[in-house]
Amino acid sequence: MPCHTECSQYEWRIEPWSICTINTVDDLPACGEGVQSRKIRCVKKGTTSGEARNVEDSLCDQEEMPPTAQVCFLACPNDCVTAPWGPWSNCPLQCDQGTERNRSRHILRQPASANSVCPELVQSEPCILNSTCFTYQYRVSDWSTCQLSENAICGQGSQLRLLDCINSDGKIVELQKCEQFGLINKWKLSESCVVDCPVSCILSDWSPWAECSHTCGSQAQSARTRRILQEAHEEGRPCPNQLTQTKPCPIRPCYMWLLSDWSPCTVEGAECGEGLRKRDLSCVVHWGDWPESPPQPVEDELCGDKLRQQIQQEMEQPCFVPCLGDCHLTEWSSWSSCQLTCLEGRSFETTGRQSRSRAVIIQVMENQGSCPHQVFETQPCKGGKCHTYQWRTGGWSNNERAVWCQRSDGVNVTGGCFLQKRPTTVRHCHPPCTKPFSHCTPSGVCGCEKGYTEVMTTHGFLDYCTRTPGVDNNKKADVKTNSGRLKPGPSQAQDLFNEWTLRPVGPDGRVKLWVYAVTAVGFILILFIIALSFLVCKPSKTTKTSPPPQKPLTLAYDGDMDM
The missing domain is CATH 2.20.100 (TSP-1 type 1 repeat)
Known part of the structure; x- marks a missing residue:
């Protein structure tokens, strides 16, 4: 019975052998072959002899159960007496075929009779692999x-x-x-x-309170910060999430000069030409939240006279009222976003440029030569962004597609992309697709139209287009009739007949030879009919009186279908 998991917890406990018992008759001496016995019991491992308690034998490994009896021998008075067998010798570590192990015993008493001999003093047995030899x-x-x-x-x-x-x-x-x-x-x-010992987080002291974010209004705030000097380790106190604190600043009213919109362009004493437009300046007060509380007008002294002098320069502006038929420029567009000069997505400058433009309006095309050109203006700016530009393409349609330049913020622009890298808008096949029933495919190679199969040359180019078998509309195989039976399609011989005899154009797109032969025969037949008709219908030399001319019959159609 194989040992299961429970066997590893129990072992066989062996008691000493009993004395050798000889089965003899009363008249004979007690010597010769006998039997020895001993007791074995199954106990839990690790217990002493006094603590060991017997358990069921099935809990111990049955394959390793020691024998409970063995043959013994008691020498008779005249026999040779030997010592018990010694231990078996060790097998070689490398268990080679044919190796043996030995044991021996020595003679304790020589036999008294010459007819008696001593038993063998040396025994040997082969070393058995996986039994007596291990690695x-x-x-x-x-x-x-x-x-x-x-x-x-x-x-x-x-x-x-x-x-x-x-x-x-x-x-x-x-x-x-x-x-x-x-x-x-x-x-x-x-x-x-x-x-590692637990280390708590160490923070720096709070920095001084910074200046208010705004000098006035209800939204102004001041902030202070602290930084982490040492992160926490093991079970130490972790660092807090709040490293910045803010507090509101005292609420102060905001005074500012407010400019009105520009007035219409006024020309003195004329209907068109150079003129002047103006706007008004007023002092207002607000609390930083215009949508909720719009600015209110106050005395001019509260906004400051120095700032007013700077703004006074922007109170008037020249303007132009175009005369009928004249060319003129539109109003300036809004300033563009601040742009930086970039190289491969990186900029090496901190000041950018922004631009605006005025477009020309041509009222009379005859005056186009005298019209001004579009005007551009640029100015330096701060906080510019570095954009990248990339060509974008649309899907192919009839071997054409749209191509445009797109900025990294998703705006489509008319400049910025390299013209040398502009993708093609028209797709061409090389060599051109001139074979019958061929066309330029989206992959840029010549292919065949629907219903035709490509036959390629050894160099991978299209050689000709051949009709795909089974595509012909006249071939309707496996069509069910009214009775539910399958109507057989045309046979293979009929397919060959239709393919090679009834079609004037071959698979390669060339006209078949029999077409030329039929054409020539038809032409000769027409000539023969014309000549024969001329000979039969030729008028004779006898003069016949022609009948009087008759009036032609004229039919009038009134639109009815009963004629």
């Missing part, structure tokens, strides 16, 4: 956790691992077996280790 190897366990000294929670410690000797059966044996097998113990079984 061995070391097995080392994983490192244990770092063990610290008593009452210590961090610092220097040590960690251990175990070394076992395993035989070829997978069982753990004494370490001496591996040493006898010639193996060298090269594993380190202990080493020092360190357990």
